[in-house]
Amino acid sequence: AQKVTQAQTEISVVEKEDVTLDCVYETRDTTYYLFWYKQPPSGELVFLIRRNSFDEQNEISGRYSWNFQKSTSSFNFTITASQVVDSAVYFCALIGFGSNYQLIWGAGTKLIIKP
Amino acid sequence: GAVVSQHPSWVICKSGTSVKIECRSLDFQATTMFWYRQFPKQSLMLMATSNEGSKATYEQGVEKDKFLINHASLTLSTLTVTSAHPEDSSFYICSAKQVDSNYEQYFGPGTRLTVT
DSSP states (O other): OOEEEOOOSEEEEETTOOEEEOOEEEOSOSSEEEEEEEEOTTOOOEEEEEEETTOOOOEEETTEEEEEEGGGTEEEEEESSOOGGGOEEEEEEEEETTTTTOOEEOOOEEEEEEO | OOOEEEEOSEEEEOTTOOEEEEEEESSSOEEEEEEEEEOTTSOEEEEEEEETTSOOEEOTTOOTTTEEEEEEETTEEEEEEOSOOGGGOEEEEEEEEETTOSSOEEEOOOEEEEEO
16 A cells, blocks of 8 residues: 655744655555645645655755655655745655556645744 | 646536536646545545546546546546535646656646535
């Protein structure tokens, strides 16, 4: 079975603080893809990153960074120097090769950045 | 980048009527499209997978006679909510998978349905 766990339901920080959103996954597939999406209040999903299971390099994109660790089955997302515009719900998701291309979604973490 | 549109973006209808939601891939061909439903403060729930030219595959617990899906072309899939009831009010999101891609899915902006 495949599963994505985002244990943090809601996180609230003050602007300019760093914040890490946790994502733990389960899959029996050796080839899989992990994703992070942002969903602002408008509802439209915004793609942030895709990582395949063979690439464990950490990724940095501006204030965003991702830490992929297969040993702990985690794919955590860090926002540095958070801004109010970062307030949204963030979803972690997984596609396994045996899953008929279906995305397995985490429950989402609501991030509130207070000015 | 690949763009997926949904129409309408929001709709209000009366109980008992049917509503059709369109999902279009604007600049690529999509052999597979997915339909999701999202309740407030919850994650996306996959309703069905539609493949061009064949019947949709519905997830367990989703009524196929209530949520009719038609994927008539490589760029268009439609979801029709038949005999809508207030409990069908939700945010509906589609995604489209590119031909020859194992993982690349592009999401539409969503349709907010309110049934009164």
